[in-house]
Amino acid sequence: MKPEISSAKQAPTKPAPAAKPKSEPPTQGSGGKREIALSAAVKLDQQKQLDALETKGTPAKIAITMAGRRAVEQFQPQPEYVEKQDVQRMPMRQGYKSTKRIDASLLDALRNKHDPHRLSSDSAMMRGQFEPLFWSCLDAVIKELNSKD
Helix, strand or coil: CCCCCCHHHCCCCCCCCCCCCCCCCCCCCCCCEEEEEEEECCEHHHHHHHHHHHHCCCCHHHHHHHHHHHHHHHCCCCCCCCCCCCCCECCHHHCEEEEEEEEHHHHHHHHHHHCCCCCCCHHHHHHHHHHHHHHHHHHHHHHHHHHCC
16 A cells, blocks of 8 residues: 655645736826837938038037937927928938927827827827928038038
């Protein structure tokens, strides 16, 4: 006859850790703000001007960063959707990227009207507004840096 194994001699099992409650995603239209990525590519004609600055000793990255910071400071999102313009751009690796907190209800209203299937990101909903501002800031910075000679 085989000896029975006592259940008392088995290693005690640890109780399963309590499941952490899942945090609720922020409710859309709650009136809060969401941080979104803002990006802008340099236009092809601006790249030629940036190349000219570089030959004078000012790196293009400096002009792009200065313009981007100004554009982010000045950017005031509007409730109207603006389509991304069809212009020749340089690759984004030569562009500007930053973030800004935007009113969630404004983003949701734009999306409800222009992207009801939720295919575009918050960033895409704002790019048509942000990019022209960046371009005007970059033109101004290029002009300022050229005048310092």
